Amino acid sequence: MTAELPPVNRRQGDRRRGDRRRTDRAQPPDESWFGALGVGVDTELREEAAADETESRLQGGWLPGGAEGPADSRFLTRQARRIVSAGTSAFQRIYRAFTAARAALGVALVVAQLLGLIFGVRPSPWPLIICSLYAVQSLGLWALPRFRLPTPLSFARLRSPQWLATIGVDLLAFSTLHIFEHGTNFNFVALLVLPVLMAGVLTPRLMAMGTAAAISLMLLASAWRAGLVVGDTALPMTQAGLAGIGFFLITVLAGELSGRLAREELTARGSLELARQQARLNRLVIEQMQDGVMVVDRRGRVRTANPAARLLLGATSMCRPAPFALGEQPAWSALAQAVQQAFDDGYWPEAGKELQLNFEPGLSRTLVVRMRFTRRRPPPSTGQGAGQGGEAQPSEELAVLFIEDLRAVQARTRQEKLAAMGRVSAGIAHEIRNPLAAIAQANALLEEDSLTPQQQRLTRMVAENAERLKRIVDDVMEVAPGTPPSVRVIDATAEVGAICSEWARTVQLPLGEASRLRVRLPGEPLGVLFDPDHLRRVLINLLDNARRHASESPGAVVLRLVVESDQRALLSVESDGAPIPPEVERHLFEPFFSTRSRGTGLGLYICKELCERYGATIDYRLRSPGESHRNVFFVSMRRGALTLPDSPLRFSP
Numbered sequence: 131m132t133a134e135l136p137p138v139n140r141r142q143g144d145r146r147r148g149d150r151r152r153t154d155r156a157q158p159p160d161e162s163w164f165g166a167l168g169v170g171v172d173t174e175l176r177e178e179a180a181a182d183e184t185e186s187r188l189q190g191g192w193l194p195g196g197a198e199g200p201a202d203s204r205f206l207t208r209q210a211r212r213i214v215s216a217g218t219s220a221f222q223r224i225y226r227a228f229t230a231a232r233a234a235l236g237v238a239l240v241v242a243q244l245l246g247l248i249f250g251v252r253p254s255p256w257p258l259i260i261c262s263l264y265a266v267q268s269l270g271l272w273a274l275p276r277f278r279l280p281t282p283l284s285f286a287r288l289r290s291p292q293w294l295a296t297i298g299v300d301l302l303a304f305s306t307l308h309i310f311e312h313g314t315n316f317n318f319v320a321l322l323v324l325p326v327l328m329a330g331v332l333t334p335r336l337m338a339m340g341t342a343a344a345i346s347l348m349l350l351a352s353a354w355r356a357g358l359v360v361g362d363t364a365l366p367m368t369q370a371g372l373a374g375i376g377f378f379l380i381t382v383l384a385g386e387l388s389g390r391l392a393r394e395e396l397t398a399r400g401s402l403e404l405a406r407q408q409a410r411l412n413r414l415v416i417e418q419m420q421d422g423v424m425v426v427d428r429r430g431r432v433r434t435a436n437p438a439a440r441l442l443l444g445a446t447s448m449c450r451p452a453p454f455a456l457g458e459q460p461a462w463s464a465l466a467q468a469v470q471q472a473f474d475d476g477y478w479p480e481a482g483k484e485l486q487l488n489f490e491p492g493l494s495r496t497l498v499v500r501m502r503f504t505r506r507r508p509p510p511s512t513g514q515g516a517g518q519g520g521e522a523q524p525s526e527e528l529a530v531l532f533i534e535d536l537r538a539v540q541a542r543t544r545q546e547k548l549a550a551m552g553r554v555s556a557g558i559a560h561e562i563r564n565p566l567a568a569i570a571q572a573n574a575l576l577e578e579d580s581l582t583p584q585q586q587r588l589t590r591m592v593a594e595n596a597e598r599l600k601r602i603v604d605d606v607m608e609v610a611p612g613t614p615p616s617v618r619v620i621d622a623t624a625e626v627g628a629i630c631s632e633w634a635r636t637v638q639l640p641l642g643e644a645s646r647l648r649v650r651l652p653g654e655p656l657g658v659l660f661d662p663d664h665l666r667r668v669l670i671n672l673l674d675n676a677r678r679h680a681s682e683s684p685g686a687v688v689l690r691l692v693v694e695s696d697q698r699a700l701l702s703v704e705s706d707g708a709p710i711p712p713e714v715e716r717h718l719f720e721p722f723f724s725t726r727s728r729g730t731g732l733g734l735y736i737c738k739e740l741c742e743r744y745g746a747t748i749d750y751r752l753r754s755p756g757e758s759h760r761n762v763f764f765v766s767m768r769r770g771a772l773t774l775p776d777s778p779l780r781f782s783p
Contacts, residue, residue: 329384
């Protein structure tokens with residue numbers, strides 16, 4: 131009598147049985163080439179293999195001298211490159227080795243049969259015919275991989291042409307030779323090792339075991355038939371059984387070795403791909419850095435340098451790409467000597483050094499250089515220092531240089547100090563507005579009365595200074611932190627053209643070929659991310675400064691708008707005035723710094739703050755003495771896609 135289980139217990143039992151079935155299906159599959167590559171049913175990696183794939187093979191190479199870090203991985207990278215640089219996969223290389231072995235075996239069988247005929251050992255011509263046909267087929271197939279190499283999927287089915295042309299032909303030929311030549315002086319059992327080995331390496335585990343089983347059954351059948359002839363089946367059957375067991379062992383071992391080889395190749399290719407991705411990321415990050423980064427060896431040769439470093443090392447433009455030597459330019463002599471001394475002493479100040487590069491008379495640049503050494507390796511001693519594979523590991527010292535312009539460092543320091551002052555100044559400016567408006571209104575009421583000439587002069591002074599204070603308050607409030615700006619795409623070509631025309635009319639500057647202002651604009655719309663009013667303020671400030679310091683000759687001020695790259699547009703204002711002295715240049719974008727007695731010193735500072743709101747940059751560059759327009763202010767703006775109407779507006783008559 132059986133007891134009925136409650137519904138809940140019955141559902142739990144069904145769930146347990148389902149879990150057991152899923153567990154049975156999720157067991158780690160057998161190891162084979164196909165199991166490592168993910169082909170077929172038995173194609174999952176073991177957990178430890180999957181864990182190895184997720185681990186990064188990249189090791190640190192930018193650590194300071196003496197810093198602790200992970201072990202060096204250059205040997206792994208070298209092994210990965212060696213595997214990948216072969217061009218073909220390990221599966222294809224093994225397949226070609228097997229086809230070459232089959233071709234050599236076919237030739238050897240033909241030679242053996244001919245020698246047997248010559249010495250009278252082989253009276254029957256059928257073995258020679260079979261061996262000759264096998265030799266022709268194996269030699270022809272040996273040349274085929276040069277034009278078409280198989281994949282693991284090609285050996286996943288018994289009916290595939292690749293399986294039939296290799297393992298199938300071997301089984302047929304060697305089994306025929308063994309069955310019809312059993313009991314002669316020639317023993318063809320050893321030849322069956324080749325198809326068994328090929329099946330264990332190139333086919334899935336089930337097919338490989340089936341191949342070994344088929345050969346074992348063939349041997350047992352042949353031994354049973356021979357035993358019936360001689361009247362003793364025990365010894366032949368025992369020998370055939372031992373041979374079959376050996377074939378099964380060869381199949382298992384070949385599958386294990388091929389699976390391990392496949393996993394190692396996958397790991398090597400994965401590590402190399404990770405290294406390539408990391409190299410691309412590092413290159414992208416370093417190239418976009420504001421600071422200059424260089425890698426220098428002990429001989430003073432620059433191995434690599436990002437665009438920021440090349441720009442700082444150039445007088446008026448970027449120097450040539452690396453590699454190059456620091457000693458090839460006289461202007462870099464101070465930097466080259468300091469680097470060489472640092473290599474000799476093994477020390478560089480943590481805070482960095484200030485080094486001056488003198489390019490030409492009146493043209494110099496002061497750099498703040500920080501240096502970090504790579505991990506130093508001891509020189510290889512006798513009998514040691516050879517890496518795996520017998521390759522010696524050379525000892526080489528490298529250093530990473532981080533270069534900044536002293537002006538940028540000082541500006542960043544001042545910016546940090548002025549950040550808090552800006553908030554305080556905004557509050558003070560807001561409080562000044564009310565009493566300033568009352569002063570201006572009271573002064574306007576006084577001007578309505580009949581005043582003496584001296585009183586009128588005093589009221590004009592009050593009005594002028596009140597207006598000046600109002601401009602200062604407006605400038606301070608303009609750069610005060612507030613609501614985020616609304617960034618939108620504008621047509622820089624149209625906006626700049628309209629601003630230049632309006633500015634020329636305001637300052638009464640004639641336009642034309644004889645004008646002091648030359649405008650160079652692109653012939654098509656150029657979208658940038660900016661606000662029209664803020665762009666107007668930046669451009670008018672730059673044009674006012676250029677007109678104030680330029681000469682009276684035609685074309686003394688040149689404005690250019692060009693496409694810098696796919697992401698940036700460049701707006702430059704050039705003038706032929708006297709070069710800005712270095713002691714003034716370093717304070718150009720500081721607040722409340724002015725060379726004019728009645729200047730507020732906020733013009734360029736406001737331009738810089740407005741540009742930063744929209745992801746743009748503004749800077750000054752002094753050109754070489756041979757240039758006609760040496761003073762250049764340029765604004766690099768972000769580009770954006772313009773949304774143009776599909777068709778123009780149409781007006782009815």
